[in-house]
Every structure is written in C-alpha cells, then in structure tokens.
Amino acid sequence: MRAGGDEETPIxxxxxxRAAAEWVLAWNNPKLHTPERRKTWLACEEHREHLTQFLGMRGFLKDVVALAEWQRREQAAEG
Structure with a gap:
C-alpha cells in the first residue's frame, strides 16, 4: 500500500x-515464528504509539526504528 498514489511511499x-510511514515496528509472535524472524508494521507519527502498545502488550514487539534507518540497514545487508 502506498500513500497518495506514489508507488515509492510506504504508508x-x-x-x-493513508499517511506516509515514518517508523518500522519489528515484531514476531513466539508461538508462530522462530526467535530471529522479524515481521514489520509501518507507522506514521500519529499511530506509532498505539501500534507499539498493541504489539508490546502481547509481547510481540522487538524493535521500533525510524523508517530511514531501517532502509539504510536493509541496503547495507544487501551488499
């Protein structure tokens, strides 16, 4: 899903x-995923706290990282 029809803007x-994402919430469900597995949700500034609390209350939240930093890490890991 993308904001405003821009195919490059994560929402x-x-x-x-439909707001542009600014944060990556990395999580996993220990009943379903291996410990190193990370699934991601994206969050705008308005929803970051709500989504963080939702995952945190369930014990799923592993990390909250600025989207730009997450993208830098992904690019570095690719080569």
Missing amino acids: CSAKGC
Whole structure:
C-alpha cells in the first residue's frame, strides 16, 4: 500500500490510515515464528504509539526504528 498514489511511499499499517510511514515496528509472535524472524508494521507519527502498545502488550514487539534507518540497514545487508 502506498500513500497518495506514489508507488515509492510506504504508508502506515494502522487500519484506514493513508499517511506516509515514518517508523518500522519489528515484531514476531513466539508461538508462530522462530526467535530471529522479524515481521514489520509501518507507522506514521500519529499511530506509532498505539501500534507499539498493541504489539508490546502481547509481547510481540522487538524493535521500533525510524523508517530511514531501517532502509539504510536493509541496503547495507544487501551488499
């Protein structure tokens, strides 16, 4: 999903939100995923705290990283 029809702009994962993502919430469900597995949700500034609390209450949240930093890490890991 992308904001404003721009195919390059990641959008927030909050239901119904179309805002550009600024944060990556890395998580896993230990009942389903191996410890090193990371799934991601994207969050705009408005929904970051809500999504963080949702995952945190369930014990799923592993990391919250600025989207730009996450992208830098991904590029570095690719080569």
